[in-house]
Amino acid sequence: MSRHTSFRYQLDPTVEQSAVLARHAGAARFAFNYSLGVVSTALTLRKSSPDHRVPWTGFDLINAFNTWKKSEAAGRVIAVDPGGTAEVVVTGLAWRTEVCQQVFEEAAVDCGHALKAFSDSRTGKRAGGRVGFPRFKKKDKTIPSFRIRNKHSKTGRTKIRVGVNGSPRSVTLSGIGAIRVRADTRRLRRLLTKNRARILYATVSYRAARWWISLTCEASDLHPAHHHQPREPGDHGGWVGIDRGLSVFAVAATADGAEVARIIAPKPLTAALDRQRRLARSVSRKQKGSHNHRQATVMLARHHHGVANIRRHFAHQVANTLVKTQDRLVIEDLHVAGMTRNRRLARAISDAGWADFARLLTYKQAWRGGAVTIADRWFPSSKRCSACTTINSTLTLTDRVFICECGFRGDRDHNAAINLALWPMIHQGFSRSPDPRAGGRVTKVRRQIGSDRHTASVGETSLVDAETKARTTLVV
Numbered sequence: 227m228s229r230h231t232s233f234r235y236q237l238d239p240t241v242e243q244s245a246v247l248a249r250h251a252g253a254a255r256f257a258f259n260y261s262l263g264v265v266s267t268a269l270t271l272r273k274s275s276p277d278h279r280v281p282w283t284g285f286d287l288i289n290a291f292n293t294w295k296k297s298e299a300a301g302r303v304i305a306v307d308p309g310g311t312a313e314v315v316v317t318g319l320a321w322r323t324e325v326c327q328q329v330f331e332e333a334a335v336d337c338g339h340a341l342k343a344f345s346d347s348r349t350g351k352r353a354g355g356r357v358g359f360p361r362f363k364k365k366d367k368t369i370p371s372f373r374i375r376n377k378h379s380k381t382g383r384t385k386i387r388v389g390v391n392g393s394p395r396s397v398t399l400s401g402i403g404a405i406r407v408r409a410d411t412r413r414l415r416r417l418l419t420k421n422r423a424r425i426l427y428a429t430v431s432y433r434a435a436r437w438w439i440s441l442t443c444e445a446s447d448l449h450p451a452h453h454h455q456p457r458e459p460g461d462h463g464g465w466v467g468i469d470r471g472l473s474v475f476a477v478a479a480t481a482d483g484a485e486v487a488r489i490i491a492p493k494p495l496t497a498a499l500d501r502q503r504r505l506a507r508s509v510s511r512k513q514k515g516s517h518n519h520r521q522a523t524v525m526l527a528r529h530h531h532g533v534a535n536i537r538r539h540f541a542h543q544v545a546n547t548l549v550k551t552q553d554r555l556v557i558e559d560l561h562v563a564g565m566t567r568n569r570r571l572a573r574a575i576s577d578a579g580w581a582d583f584a585r586l587l588t589y590k591q592a593w594r595g596g597a598v599t600i601a602d603r604w605f606p607s608s609k610r611c612s613a614c615t616t617i618n619s620t621l622t623l624t625d626r627v628f629i630c631e632c633g634f635r636g637d638r639d640h641n642a643a644i645n646l647a648l649w650p651m652i653h654q655g656f657s658r659s660p661d662p663r664a665g666g667r668v669t670k671v672r673r674q675i676g677s678d679r680h681t682a683s684v685g686e687t688s689l690v691d692a693e694t695k696a697r698t699t700l701v702v
Contacts, residue, residue: 228447229593230426233414235397235407237430237437246402247430247437251370253325255363257333260294261287262360265341282345284338288331295319295330326401332373332427355563371431374399376424386425386441389415397439399428407439414441422446434531435524453595454553465599466552467646469607469639470560470583472574473626476544478552479643481651483612486552489544494536495577498529505529537579545586553596556646557584559603601649612636612644 239247264287268280281290294300296318303315322330340360346352376386377400385400389411397411398404417423423445430439457464466486469477475491495502505526512519548555562581566572584600591598601607609621613634621628621638628634628641 229445230442231423231445232440232442233411234438234440235409235411237397237439238406238408239437243402243405244437247432248370250325250329250372250402250430251432252365253321254329254333254372255365255368255370257291257330258337259362261291261334261337262362264290265337282338282341284335287334287338291330291334295322326374326399328374328377328400329372332375336373369431369433371429373427373429374401375427384425386428388418388425388441397428397441399430405439414443417443417445434527436528448593456595457553462651465554465556465647465650466548467556467607467643467649468548468587469558469642469646470578470580471639472571472578474639475578476583477637477639477643478548479640479647481644481647483644485640485643487548491578492536492540493574493577494533494540495573498533502526502529502533537577538582541579541583541586545583545590548587549590549594549596553591553594554599555587555591555596556599556601556649557587558601558605558607558646560584561603599650601646602653605645605649605653607642607645607649608638610641610645612641612648 237247261281264281268278272278272280281287296316298314298316300319301317303317304312305315306312337360343352343357344359347357374386376384378384387398389396390398391404393404393406394415395407395409395411396404397407414423418425423443426442426444428439428441430437432438463481466478466480469479471477474488476487476489478486478488480486505522509519509522509526512522560580562575566575568575588598606617608628609618610616611618611628611630611632611634614630614632616630616632618628618630626638628636628638634641
């Protein structure tokens with residue numbers, strides 16, 4: 227097992243099963259809020275007593291919750307016998323047996339991860355934006371979700387099973403039972419049957435008035451036929467630069483100026499903006515709390531969900547096409563969060579999905595044994611002439627044609643893609659920014675040692691299982 231992937235399906239539960247799923251999601255929210263309340267109380271007591279211990283890790287929070295749920299503080303009943311004698315009977319959390327116990331534990335672990343992210347952000351151990359102290363989850367403002375681990379019973383049977391009991395389109399969860407799914411699970415069942423994947427845990431969430439399940443799996447390495455051919459130790463060429471833009475989603479070019487691909491994005495948000503405004507007006511005109519208001523909110527949520535699915539599907543198609551044909555890629559480190567502060571371009575930048583595309587490109591290339599290099603954020607790929615390396619500091623966003631004094635004239639995006647392809651050869655002498663946090667990073671992905679030595683393809687995903695159908699239109 228060498229890679230992690232996930233399979234996401236839409237559930238088709240019955241009315242009774244929907245109530246059970248909602249009960250589990252509420253239990254996860256309850257456990258998270260209780261764990262956070264324990265930490266907040268301990269921090270308050272620590273002000274007066276510095277030696278007071280504060281539970282901070284997920285393991286400590288699990289122990290604290292398990293101890294509390296069986297105690298008198300969690301629940302008690304006063305029983306009166308026929309003689310009139312009253313007796314306090316400790317029951318603990320009365321409804322704790324109605325949900326899977328793993329839901330409480332995973333919620334406490336999530337609280338521990340949030341606390342760790344907060345402390346690491348304050349001490350400088352965590353990269354990215356500043357992370358604040360965790361907040362309590364509200365029922366009406368939090369996406370209902372819960373997580374269940376895939377444990378093994380004493381007989382060796384897993385708690386999470388896919389397509390059993392003669393129902394291929396079903397997922398069986400511990401404490402809930404078999405739930406029908408709307409999509410075909412054949413690809414995942416094939417991997418599980420051939421012992422080329424194993425389910426780690428399942429995450430169930432409620433989005434756009436529908437229940438979804440995401441099965442996170444640890445799968446075997448891709449078949450050697452889908453890996454890139456290893457290059458010679460002294461071969462430092464073959465890089466392809468990818469410049470991301472708004473008018474053109476991506477332009478890929480080699481260092482010698484050959485354009486590999488020019489991809490136009492569908493822009494789903496812009497295309498569906500009129501309908502989104504109409505649905506938003508419909509929500510604002512309904513009385514809050516009414517059935518019509520809830521129905522209008524669901525329609526708006528499903529509209530946003532559909533737009534996100536179009537954008538995600540397009541990003542997967544483009545990433546699959548690029549990693550299948552190129553083994554060395556270079557992308558630039560864009561400060562997307564800062565670029566969205568431009569009120570004129572924020573919606574277009576968000577609709578492009580640059581950050582998600584870079585994430586997909588990185589891990590898909592890692593699966594195939596390729597390399598992805600991230601150019602420095604301050605590298606002037608658009609303002610640098612790919613012919614004479616002169617920097618044109620007067621270039622603006624409206625200039626779509628790059629013109630240099632040396633006589634070079636070409637498309638702005640194509641020139642930037644060439645400069646990105648040249649980045650691995652010139653970055654050693656490039657003057658970096660004085661701000662170390664703004665510097666770029668380089669990610670070199672190497673294929674695993676010995677991954678091509680198994681002639682019988684033992685422990686590898688077959689060609690059929692690994693195949694992805696990419697129908698992205700490339701204009702060369």
